[in-house]
Structure formats: structure tokens, C-alpha cells
Amino acid sequence: HRVAPNTENHQTAADAHLGAALRIIPFEMEGGRELKGNALPPPLLYGEVGQGRGTNVVKHSWDKQAFQQLGGKTGTEDIGSKNAKDAGTRRRRGGIVRMIREILAGKGKTSAVKIPDPEHQSGSLSDRYRIEKEAIFHLEKAAEMGNNYAQNMIANVLASGILPVTNSLELRAGKGDMGLNINSDFTEGGDQLARALMLWHLSAIDGNIEAAMALGYRHRFSAEVGPPSQNTKMISDENLIDSYVGSSSSSLSSSLSHSSAPSAHYGVLGTCESALAYYEAAVDGIMDEIESSPLRGKVGPAIDQHRLAEIFQRGTSSAQSYNNKPDEKDEAMTYYKMRASLKNPQPDVHAAYKLATMYHYGLKGVKQDMKQALEYYTIAADHGSWEAAGQAGKFHLWGMGLEEDERDLTKAYKYFDQGSPGGLDSCQYRFSKHVQDKIREAEQDSDDEYTSSDLALCDHPSVNGMGLLHVFGVPKTSVPVNITMAQEYFVLARDMGNMDAYYNLAMLHLGWMNPEYGEILSKKKTNRSASGNGPSKKDFRTAITYLDRAAKKGHFQARYHLAKIYARGITLKKKDGSLEGEVAVHSSCKNALKLYQEIADSGTTISRRMRVAYKQYTAADYESSLRNYIAAAETGSMDAQVNAAFLLEQGHCLGMSSSPCLKASLRMWKAAARQGNEEACVRVGDFYYYNRVDASTETRHANIYSIATFPYIRYVLYPENLFQLINKSMIVGIRRIFGNVDSITENVAETEIENSSMCSAKGGVDDTCSSPQAASIKNSDENEKKRLTLAAKYYRKAAEEHASERANFNLGFMHEYGLGLTQDFPLAKRHYDLAASGKSGDGIFAVQIALTCMNVHENVLKLSLYLEKGLFNVLSSNSGLDAMNSGQPQQAPRNEGSIIATRGSHASRASGVIVSHILSW
Numbered sequence: 001h002r003v004a005p006n007t008e009n010h011q012t013a014a015d016a017h018l019g020a021a022l023r024i025i026p027f028e029m030e031g032g033r034e035l036k037g038n039a040l041p042p043p044l045l046y047g048e049v050g051q052g053r054g055t056n057v058v059k060h061s062w063d064k065q066a067f068q069q070l071g072g073k074t075g076t077e078d079i080g081s082k083n084a085k086d087a088g089t090r091r092r093r094g095g096i097v098r099m100i101r102e103i104l105a106g107k108g109k110t111s112a113v114k115i116p117d118p119e120h121q122s123g124s125l126s127d128r129y130r131i132e133k134e135a136i137f138h139l140e141k142a143a144e145m146g147n148n149y150a151q152n153m154i155a156n157v158l159a160s161g162i163l164p165v166t167n168s169l170e171l172r173a174g175k176g177d178m179g180l181n182i183n184s185d186f187t188e189g190g191d192q193l194a195r196a197l198m199l200w201h202l203s204a205i206d207g208n209i210e211a212a213m214a215l216g217y218r219h220r221f222s223a224e225v226g227p228p229s230q231n232t233k234m235i236s237d238e239n240l241i242d243s244y245v246g247s248s249s250s251s252l253s254s255s256l257s258h259s260s261a262p263s264a265h266y267g268v269l270g271t272c273e274s275a276l277a278y279y280e281a282a283v284d285g286i287m288d289e290i291e292s293s294p295l296r297g298k299v300g301p302a303i304d305q306h307r308l309a310e311i312f313q314r315g316t317s318s319a320q321s322y323n324n325k326p327d328e329k330d331e332a333m334t335y336y337k338m339r340a341s342l343k344n345p346q347p348d349v350h351a352a353y354k355l356a357t358m359y360h361y362g363l364k365g366v367k368q369d370m371k372q373a374l375e376y377y378t379i380a381a382d383h384g385s386w387e388a389a390g391q392a393g394k395f396h397l398w399g400m401g402l403e404e405d406e407r408d409l410t411k412a413y414k415y416f417d418q419g420s421p422g423g424l425d426s427c428q429y430r431f432s433k434h435v436q437d438k439i440r441e442a443e444q445d446s447d448d449e450y451t452s453s454d455l456a457l458c459d460h461p462s463v464n465g466m467g468l469l470h471v472f473g474v475p476k477t478s479v480p481v482n483i484t485m486a487q488e489y490f491v492l493a494r495d496m497g498n499m500d501a502y503y504n505l506a507m508l509h510l511g512w513m514n515p516e517y518g519e520i521l522s523k524k525k526t527n528r529s530a531s532g533n534g535p536s537k538k539d540f541r542t543a544i545t546y547l548d549r550a551a552k553k554g555h556f557q558a559r560y561h562l563a564k565i566y567a568r569g570i571t572l573k574k575k576d577g578s579l580e581g582e583v584a585v586h587s588s589c590k591n592a593l594k595l596y597q598e599i600a601d602s603g604t605t606i607s608r609r610m611r612v613a614y615k616q617y618t619a620a621d622y623e624s625s626l627r628n629y630i631a632a633a634e635t636g637s638m639d640a641q642v643n644a645a646f647l648l649e650q651g652h653c654l655g656m657s658s659s660p661c662l663k664a665s666l667r668m669w670k671a672a673a674r675q676g677n678e679e680a681c682v683r684v685g686d687f688y689y690y691n692r693v694d695a696s697t698e699t700r701h702a703n704i705y706s707i708a709t710f711p712y713i714r715y716v717l718y719p720e721n722l723f724q725l726i727n728k729s730m731i732v733g734i735r736r737i738f739g740n741v742d743s744i745t746e747n748v749a750e751t752e753i754e755n756s757s758m759c760s761a762k763g764g765v766d767d768t769c770s771s772p773q774a775a776s777i778k779n780s781d782e783n784e785k786k787r788l789t790l791a792a793k794y795y796r797k798a799a800e801e802h803a804s805e806r807a808n809f810n811l812g813f814m815h816e817y818g819l820g821l822t823q824d825f826p827l828a829k830r831h832y833d834l835a836a837s838g839k840s841g842d843g844i845f846a847v848q849i850a851l852t853c854m855n856v857h858e859n860v861l862k863l864s865l866y867l868e869k870g871l872f873n874v875l876s877s878n879s880g881l882d883a884m885n886s887g888q889p890q891q892a893p894r895n896e897g898s899i900i901a902t903r904g905s906h907a908s909r910a911s912g913v914i915v916s917h918i919l920s921w
Contacts, residue, residue: 014145017138021150024135025164132165139164143199148206151199155211156634158196159189162664164627167655182660184693186218186266186671193267204278209285209605210635216278216600217636219270220593221674225256234272234590272589276567279596286603287560293604294370296398298500300556301607302362304614305639309646309679319840327365327618328358340376352380353388360391365615370401381415389418390461397465409474412465419462424485427458428492457496464493464501471504483508494546499553506546506558509539540570540584556599563595597636606637613643622652633668641672642680649683662692673794681798682806688791689810689819788820799831805838809846816854825858 142150157163161182163171172180183189189196197218203211225233239256258269268274291297305323314320339351356376362368374395380388393415394400399407420427433455466479467489473481487508493501511534535543544565550558569587600606613628626647632640645668653661666687672680687693792814798807812831814821829851836847 011146014142014147014150017142017145018147018150021135021138021142024131024138128166129168129170132171135165136163136171146202146206148203148208148211151203151206152208152211152214155196155199155203155214156631158192158199159214159634160630160664160667161192161660162627162630162654162656167653182656182663182667184663184666184670185263186221186667187263189267197267204281207281207285209282209600209603210631212278212282212285213600213605213635215268216275216282216597218266218268219275219278220272220597220636222258222265222268222270223272223275225259234593235270236589237271237273240269240271272593276589276593276596279593279600280563280567282605283560283563283596283599283603286599286605287556289604290556294401295368296400297557298394298398298400299361300554300602301604302368302611303602303607304365304610306614306643307639307679308617308643309683312646312650325364327614328363333366340379346383347379349380349383349385349388352376352383353385356380356388356391362611365611370395372401374401381418386419386456386459386462389415390459390465393419393465394461397468409469409472410477413469413474413477413479416462416465416469419459420466421458424466424488424492427463430455430457431492431496460493460496460498461500463489463496464498464504467493467501467504499550499555499558502546502550502553503555503558506543506550506561509535509543509546511535511539537572537582537584544585551595559595559599563592563599566592566595600635601637606632606635606640610637610640613640617643617647622647623654626652626654630668633671636675638672638675638677641668641675642677645669645672645680645683662687666693673797676801678798678802678804678807681794681802682804682810685791685794685798685807685810688787688794689814691787693787785820788814790820792820799834803834803838805835805840805843808832808835808838809843809850812850816850816857825854828854 139150139153143154153164157180161180163180165171181189181192197215200211200215204215220234223235225235233256235256235258240258258264287297290301295301307324311320311324314324333355336351336355339348340355342348353376356373356379358364358366359369359373359376374392377388377392377395381392393412395402396408396412396415434457467486469479470482470486470489473479487505490501490505490508494505544562547558547562547565551562565585566588569583570585572582572584609628609632613625613632616622616625616628626644629640629644629647633644645665648661648665648668651658651661653664656664666684669680669683669687673684792811795804795807795810795814798804799811808831811821812828812835813819815824815828815831817823832847832850832854835843
């Protein structure tokens, strides 16, 4: 057998094992390359041989001698390592990860995948089953040897319960009745989730960004008190200490403590500080990638924000939001390129600028490519476009899309000068005239004619670029180093709305370039630090203001530096270096965590996952798309959670049966609902309303209530399921009616004898005993009521937080029929009206039908109750007269009371209420 070269340490062996696993797990390797970039290719620097990762790994994975050469018998020996400390770390790591192997081997309490002994392999296993089991073996072995990518993958498996290969029963089964569990909530998991948390932690220590995000997300959720909003309070380390030690403080913040409800935690008791630590580690890695990439930290990674459920509902409708618009077609890109490359008479400047912008920001699904963007910006700039000139200059200034030796400040000056003709004075004059024109235009009446100035504004990226050139200085040009002139350019660009100018001004106030050139930003020396040569308190606060404005405009580096400042705060120092005691900027864990989360959720890691996943979805590779969405969902990405839940609910189950597939879908919907997603709140309510969460009924109901193509259609018409549903409901209703009569006329005596004998045997009093059948009905009714109450809870969340039309319609329906809520016709009408007055207007037609039916329903119900009461009074009076004539004591009309009680019992259920009301019409 051939083994990977340089197997003297665990790094090589772990990479080799991971390479072998990834050759069998297509979605993690080759699946995305044809779609313009793989999801997340792991850095197999040591184990990569030739063109294929792990090519030279042994072909027969069960050969013990070969694997001893790759990693030893237990995977804990440090082969060839000269560093005893590293060896001890790897041994400890191997020992912890072996607990995960027990799960995979079926030895743990919550086993995941049963890996049989290699010596007992039977030839009856199918090739696919054997190959996938081999992939799991390699993956587990790589994790045991300390590969952080493999550790993160196995942690995702344990948390979600979904294997990276086909989820067949054979692979999922463990010893006895143990196996890989799929839970219906992020809060569930037990030991299986605990082991996932350990693996994520080990992976995060080694620098895995996704693992750090996964833990940060779970700690943040545990630390939040109340629903996510702008004013959400967070539990701090100080609150955690106070809850154990006790505190005399009576402030509101010190009274915060973790909830005892299991649904309030995702396996950890987190605080703001613990979540901040994980998110900071993840963001440090993300910023390193962005600033060392062709983006140079000056533009964020292109993020895909398509939400598949909304796209499915509205199709290709023009009502789709911007984020859900389809990607640009290849034919359109070809046309733009043809127009931009014309030689005679000249290139189409608009086409070239559009292409450059799409490549620059990765718009409409176009691959983010700085070289292509610079090429088309240059074409447009060379043919007179000021906007393109500003961007081309920015690319040359920072080396975006260029090699380090290709960076050219002279070219940057050429393009910036083109975009800001006349220099600073001219641009200031143009801007002032523009402002005056806007003021006069606002003051003029709409009927009056007004002629604005024909002066064009300077390009604000060019103005900001000229300021940067005065910071750096450009040799062999008329641009010397002049911080004061640079500041004036930045102020003008700031007033024109340039976010880079806000960031640059903030950095100048923080002391950027000042010590080296001896420039003084502020003429006033009040409130400066005692040392006299550092930023003052006023400078720090001004910098915070500028960074905050740049961060709100989407500036990545501004968010990062602002988060760093909030995470630690700034305290001024004396000349001798001791603390002065004056705090320039107070630390704020909550603000820092929010900024770090924003960077992480739109960073390189999630960007690649989401873009590749959507490309795979549009290419009908649903399983690979789902796997990438699931991986991103574990890090806390709300869009990924929504898309993964949608695909699972649609029946793309990765080899799972319907029941666990629905559980996995509900798990994702709940997580997204807790983050405030409107669609997720409605879908979770649907799960509970249609009883798709009960293990005994979820499979039976899985296909009856399918997702409608357009909103409200399921409340109006079910083309393929409506008649089947009506038929079943009518049969159940008829059986209940005649079943009640038969039970009253034929079995009431027998039932009374049994009940009386049971009560007399127990020496009970009236109403202290009941039949098993009645107890069963009571328990079923209670469960039904709880389920409908939960459905109403999620509908109400969507209605109150998002003014959801569908949620309001559902709440109106539930109030109309008393399903989980008090039957209240005025309140039902209120919710129906709210549904009709929504922004989209989709519910108007459905609400008109519902209100018409509710009007009839209310009047018929009143009449029914009136007639029923009259009948009851007649029967009661007749029973009393018969008793008086016969000389016997008067008794209550037992049969009629039983009829009403039985009817009320059946009517307490969802289907019983509707059938009872319909039949009463």
C-alpha cells in the first residue's frame, strides 16, 4: 500500500485522512468548483498530493498496518514530534475526541454511527454502504488526530443529527436501540450535543471560523434576556457571579439571571463575554482573510440573501424583493461584455461600468473578481467616466486585484485627478452649488419653474482618494505628504456621503500617521491626554462617531475597529504611564458583540457557503445545497436556517424518512423564529396547528398540508387534497354523530353500572372517578389544546413583530372557531381586517370570503344555541312531569346531558370544532 509522504507528524496524517474522506463527500469538495468556487475547501497543505486531495492515501482503509504508519494505533502518539508540549496537547485532544468515536462506534450513551470492526467486514455490504462507511472512518480519524476542519464537520453531524453521506438506517444505527438522534429543537441533544460543543471548542482553538461562530451563536442566545430587539438585555459575567455569590446591588442589570427553562439555552450557559470571546476569534480570522485577499479589506465579501420559501411562494413575480431576484443570466453577461469591448466607434461606457460594478461587489450572483472589475473600470475610466475613474484609482491605490509589485500610486493619482477636476477648491465649489440648488428647489413651489446649476459634482471616491494620496505622498508628482490637506479632502468626501472618508477621519483622530509626520489635527489642546502626544478624549469620541457612521454604511474595517474599542474601552494614561482615571470610551460588551456578529454573518465563510448553496439549488443539486445550508445554519445564519428548513420540509431528506426529516425541518424553523424571522414564525405555527410535531401523526399529516405556491391559497382551495380532506372529515363527523347515539341508547346502562361499581369499590364521591376512555379523551383534548396554544403563540409573534398577514388571518380563524384561543368573533374580525390591510394586499380576497363565512357562522351558531337550549328545556320539563305522574323522585335527563357533554368533548378538538360547526349549519 502507498501512504502519504512526510507522515512524521499528526498534521500530515490528519490531512491525509481528511483528503480521503472528502473524496467520498462530494458536497464538501468538487461539487462547487463547477459553480464558480467550492464551498469551503480545507487547507490540506500537508496531505495534498497531486491534483486530488488524499490521492496517495491507502486504498484499503481497513489495513491496520498502513494506518499505524499514518497515525498510530490509537491516534494519540505524536509520531516524530520533537515538541513534548505539542505531543501532550495532541494526546489530550485525541482522548477527548475518542469520546466522539465511541458515539460513532455505538459505544457511547447516545451513539451516532456504528463503525464495525475492520476484521469482521462482510462481503454482503453494498459498495455504496462500504464506501460511505469508509468516509466516516476517515473523517473521524482526521478529527481524532486534531484536524480542526474534520472536528467541525463531526460537531455539525452530532448537533444536527444529519450525516455528510446518505442517511440510511444502517449507517445511523448504533448498538441496541442507540443511534444518531435527530432533534426538533436546537435546545435538545443531551450528551450528543455536549460532545458537539467539545469538538467545536477544540476546532475553534485551532482557528476554525465556523466552529467559533457556532459556539458564539449558542452563547449569545443563552445570554439574551427577552426577544431579540434593539433593547435586548444580556447576562454578563458579573450577573453570573452575583447569581451564585449574591449581590447587595438593587440595580436592574444585576438582577439578570439565566432562565431555568430548557428552551432558553442551546446546550451552554453563556454570557455576553463568553459569546464575545468566540465571535472575536472568528472575526479575527475573517478580517485576516479579507485584508490579505484581493479585497484588501476595502469591500465586503459578496453575500447571498435569497430566501427559498419566499421565492417558491411568489415564483418569478415582480413582487419579489431585491434579495430574491434571480441571478444575472449568462446571455446578459455576454451581451454586456460584447458592448464593453467594442472598438468602433468606442466601448459602451455604461455596459463597462455595469460589468465592473457586478464583478466588484458580486451582484446578481456574479463571481466577485477584482481583476475583472479593474479591467472594466479602466475601460470606462479611459473613455470619460468619472465614477469609474474613482474606482480604478482606488484599486491601484490599495492593490485590489493586483499583485503587490503591481500597485501603482501614480496611476491612482491619474484616475483620482480625473474624477476630481480642478482640485479641492473646484470640488468644494461644485458641492456648495449643489447644496444651494437643493435648498432652492425645496423652497420653490411645484408649479414654479426652476433651473438648477449645470455643474457636475466631483466623484466622491476620487475626492477621498486624493486625501489618501496626501497622507502617503506620491513620488514624482505634485502630491506631497500633507495631513491637513488630506483632512480637508476627507471632510468634503464625508459631506458627499463617502463611507471611506468617515473611516479615514476616524483613523486620523485615533493618531494614524500623526506621530510620524508631527501633524496636529486639532488646534485646541484642551482635554488632551497627560502625555501630550496622544489622542485626547475629544479625539477618541469624535473617532467613535465617525466609525459608527461608517459601520452603519457597511464598512468592514470600521465595524472591526469599533468592535475592538467597545470590547475593551479606552482609558487615558498619565505621562508616567499610570492610569489617569478618566475613561475616554466606556466598554460595551453588547455593542461589541453586535458588531462582531454582523461581520461574522457577512464574512468570507458564510459568503462562500451561501453563494455556493444557492448556485447548487438553481442547478437542481438540492442535496448538496441543503448540506451547505445546514453547515451555515449551525453557525447562526438566519437565512441559512430558513433555507435549510424549507428544503427539508419540501422532502429533500438526504436519505432520512419523513418523520426525522420533519423534525430536522422544525429544528431549523424554530431557530430562525427565535431570531425574529417572520416566515419561520408562521411555519412553526403551522407545524403545531396541523399536528406535524407528534411522532404518531407527523408522517400521516406530512403530505396533506403541503406548502402552497401562493399565500392564502390553502385557506381557499386545495386542488389535490381538498376533496380527500372533506371526505375524511364528513366520515368522521357522521361516525361521531351515530356513534354517540348508539353509545347512549345501547351502552349507557352498561357504562353506568361499571362506573358505579368502580366508584363504590373505591368509596368515592360524585365526580371523583371516571372511565379509562373518558380519561384518554381528556388527555387527548389537553394535548390538543396545548398544541393549538403553541401554534397561536408563534402566529401572534409573527403578527405582533412583523404585522404578518398570514399570521393575522390564522389568528382570526382560530378565534372564530375557538381553536386554542377563546372564541371571540369581534377579535376574529379584527385579525381578519389586519390581514386585509397588509402591505402586499395578498389577503384581501381570502379575508372577504372569511368575513362572509364568519357572518353566516355567527348567526347560525346563535340560532343553533337558541334551539338547543329550547330543546333542552322541553326535555327537562317532560322528564319532570313523567316523574311526578309515576310518583318517583325527579331525576336529571341523563341521556340529553350525555349528548351535550359528548358533543362538547368532541368539539374541543380542532377537527371536532370545525365539523361540529359545519354540521350545525
